Amino acid sequence: xxxxxxxxxxxxxxxxxxxxxxxxxxxxxxxxxxxxxxxxxxxxxxxxxxxxxxxxxxxxxxxxxxxxxxxxxxxxxxxxxxxxxxxxxxxxxxxxxxxxxxxxxxxxxxxxxxxxxxxxxxxxxxxxxxxxxxxxxx
Amino acid sequence: xxxxxxxxxxxxxxxxxxxxxxxxxxxxxxxxxxxxxxxxxxxxxxxxxxxxxxxxxxxxxxxxxxxxxxxxxxxxxxxxxxxxxxxxxxxxxxxxxxxxxxxxxxxxxxxxxxxxxxxxxxxxxxxxxxxxxxxxxxxxxxxxxxxxxxxxxxxxxxxxxxxxxxxxxxxxxxxxxxxxxxxxxxxxxxxxxxxxxxxxxxxxxxxxxxxxxxxxxxxxxxxxxxxxxxxxxxxxxxxxxxxxxxxxxxxxxxxxxxxxxxxxxxxxxxxxxxxxxxxxxxxxxxxxxxxxxxxxx
Numbered sequence: 001x002x003x004x005x006x007x008x009x010x011x012x013x014x015x016x017x018x019x020x021x022x023x024x025x026x027x028x029x030x031x032x033x034x035x036x037x038x039x040x041x042x043x044x045x046x047x048x049x050x051x052x053x054x055x056x057x058x059x060x061x062x063x064x065x066x067x068x069x070x071x072x073x074x075x076x077x078x079x080x081x082x083x084x085x086x087x088x089x090x091x092x093x094x095x096x097x098x099x100x101x102x103x104x105x106x107x108x109x110x111x112x113x114x115x116x117x118x119x120x121x122x123x124x125x126x127x128x129x130x131x132x133x134x135x136x137x138x
Numbered sequence: 139x140x141x142x143x144x145x146x147x148x149x150x151x152x153x154x155x156x157x158x159x160x161x162x163x164x165x166x167x168x169x170x171x172x173x174x175x176x177x178x179x180x181x182x183x184x185x186x187x188x189x190x191x192x193x194x195x196x197x198x199x200x201x202x203x204x205x206x207x208x209x210x211x212x213x214x215x216x217x218x219x220x221x222x223x224x225x226x227x228x229x230x231x232x233x234x235x236x237x238x239x240x241x242x243x244x245x246x247x248x249x250x251x252x253x254x255x256x257x258x259x260x261x262x263x264x265x266x267x268x269x270x271x272x273x274x275x276x277x278x279x280x281x282x283x284x285x286x287x288x289x290x291x292x293x294x295x296x297x298x299x300x301x302x303x304x305x306x307x308x309x310x311x312x313x314x315x316x317x318x319x320x321x322x323x324x325x326x327x328x329x330x331x332x333x334x335x336x337x338x339x340x341x342x343x344x345x346x347x348x349x350x351x352x353x354x355x356x357x358x359x360x361x362x363x364x365x366x367x368x369x370x371x372x373x374x375x376x377x378x379x380x381x382x383x384x385x386x387x388x389x390x391x392x393x394x395x396x397x398x399x400x401x402x403x404x405x406x407x408x409x410x411x412x413x414x415x416x417x418x419x420x421x422x423x424x425x426x427x428x429x430x431x432x433x434x435x
Contacts, residue, residue: 018268022217025264025298030253033261058264058298066296066332069371070259072364073295077258113256116211116223117179 021052028055034113038071039064078113078121079104085118086125103136142434143167143204144401144427146419150175150190151407157416158405162197165423168204169194170351170402173234174211174227185230195237206351206400207234207243207284208320214276214289215249215263224279231283241399242286242350244320247273247308248294262294265303270310277317288318288350293325293332293374301333305343318350321395323387324380328357328372341387349395354388354426355404356380377409380422388426392433401426 028051032041039062045051046059082089082104093100111128115121129136145168146161155162162169176191198205212227231243248260263269273289280287289311291304312319321344330337356378362368380388380403392398403423410416 015268018266021264021266022268022272025269026217026249026252029249029261030255030257033252033257034255054266055264055298061300063296063333065365065369065371066294068365069295069360069373070261073259074257078256081258112254114254116174116251116256116258117177119179120183123181 017052017054021054024052024055033071033074036109039067042067075108078108081115081118081121082107082125085120085122088129089122089125106132142398142400142430144423144430145169145204145206145403146423147172147208147402147404148190148194149405149407150188154405154407154410155193157410157413158419160416161403161420161423163201165420166203168206168400168402169198170206170208170400170404171234171238171240173207173209173231176234177230183226185226187234191234191237198238204400205238205240206402207231207238207240208290208351208402209243209245210260211250211258212245212276212280213249213251213260214245214273214280215247215260215269216251216276217249217269217272218253219275220251220254228279228282231280235283240284242288242318243280243284244288244290244318244351245276245280246292247289247311248292260292260294262296262298263307265299265307267310270307273311274314274317277311277314281316286316286318286350288312288320288348290320290322290353291325291329291344292322293328295332295371297333301329301335302340302343304329305345308348309345312345312348317348318397319345319348320351320353321346321349321391322353322355322374323391324353324355324357324384325374327381327384327387328374331372337383337387338390341390346391346394347397349391349398351400351402352388352391352395352398353402353404354380354384354422356384376404376406379418385425385429389429389433392430398434401430 028045032038035041107128111124115124146166147170177185178188179185246260250258250260277287326341327337330340355376357373357375358378359370360373362370405419
C-alpha cells in the first residue's frame with residue numbers, strides 16, 4: 001500500500017514539475033521574442049539557477065544563429081501584418097522607409113504584440129500614433 | 139489510379155492566384171486552405187469571412203474540389219489556452235468546414251502565440267510529456283472541426299533539445315486515434331541542413347505510419363547580412379522551386395507512408411513572378427503526380 005502511495009505521489013510530483021517547466025518556458029519565450037534581444041534573454045535564463053532544470057538543460061545547446069533568425073522573422077511578420085492592415089503605415093513606409101522603420105521599432109517596444117490579424121494590428125498602431133502625438137503625425 | 143490526390147495551397151494574393159490559374163483550376167485535384175487567411179477581424183473582435191473566402195467558395199461551387207485545412211495560428215503548443223480566442227477560432231473554423239467540406243485539419247507543431255503575445259512564427263516546444271499533453275488537448279479541440287486532425291513537422295531555427303528527438307515527441311503528440319502527421323518534406327531537409335544532420339536519417343525517425351498528407355515546397359538561404367560573420371541558415375520560405383534532395387525524400391515518403399491521402403505543393407504569395415514561373419509550378423505538380431503514380435500505382 002505504501003509503495004502504491006509513494007508511486008502515485010512521485011507521479012504527481014513529476015506532473016507538477018512538468019507543468020511548472022511549461023509555465024517557465026512560456027514566460028521565457030514570450031519575453032524573449034518580444035524583446036530586442038531574444039538571445040540575451042535566453043542566455044540569462046540558461047545561466048540562472050532559478051530556471052527549472054529541464055528548461056536550463058534544453059537551453060544548454062542553443063543554436064544562437066537560429067535564435068537570431070527566428071527573432072528577425074518574428075519581427076518581420078509583425079511588420080508585414082501592420083503594413084497589410086494599415087493604409088497609413090503603408091503610405092508612410094512608401095514615403096519615408098527609414099523614418100517609418102524607426103517609428104515601428106518604437107511601436108514594437110511600446111506595444112505588446114497581441115494582434116493576430118492585420119486589422120487589429122492596424123488599430124493598435126493607430127492608437128499608439130494617437131498617444132505619441134505630433135512626432136508620428138504622418 | 140491512386141486515390142491519393144495531388145493539389146496546391148491557395149494563397150490570399152490576387153496576382154499569384156491569377157498566374158497560377160492553370161495549376162489551381164486544371165491540374166490540382168485538391169486545394170489546401172489556410173483558414174485564417176480567409177478571415178478578417180472586426181472592431182468588436184468578431185472573426186468574419188473576407189473576400190478570399192467568398193472567392194474560393196465561388197470557385198468550389200463552380201467546380202467541386204476536395205479541400206483540406208492547414209492553419210498556422212491556432213498555436214497547438216501554447217500552454218496558456220486563451221479560452222475566448224480559441225472558442226472564436228473554433229467557431230469560425232466550423233463554419234468554414236461546412237462551406238469547404240474540410241476532410242481534415244492540421245496546424246503547425248510549435249507555439250506561435252505565447253503568454254497572450256502573438257509571435258506568429260511557430261517556435262519550438264519543450265519536448266516533454268507535459269508539452270505533448272498540451273498538443274493533444276489542442277488537437278482534441280480541433281476535432282470539433284473535423285474528425286481527422288494533425289500537426290505539421292515545422293521548421294524550427296533552433297531547438298529546445300536534440301532535433302533527432304522530435305520523431306519520438308511527435309509520436310507522443312499524435313498517439314490518439316485519428317491524429318495525423320502532415321509531413322513537410324522540405325522542412326525535414328531544412329532542419330537537417332541547419333542542424334548539420336543527415337536528412338534521410340532524420341526522416342526515418344518520424345512517425346511515417348501517421349502521415350496523412352505530404353507538403354512539397356522550396357526555400358532559399360538567408361541573406362548573409364543577417365547573421366554575424368556572414369553565416370546563413372536555410373529558410374522555409376516557400377519561394378523557390380522544390381530542390382532535388384526534397385524530390386528524393388518525397389520518393390522515400392511515398393514508399394514509407396502507407397496511410398497517405400494527399401500531396402500538396404506550396405508556393406508563397408508574390409513569389410511567382412511571371413508566366414514562366416507559373417509553368418514551372420505546373421511542372422512540379424505534374425512531377426509530383428507522376429512520381430505518386432509510379433511508386434503507388
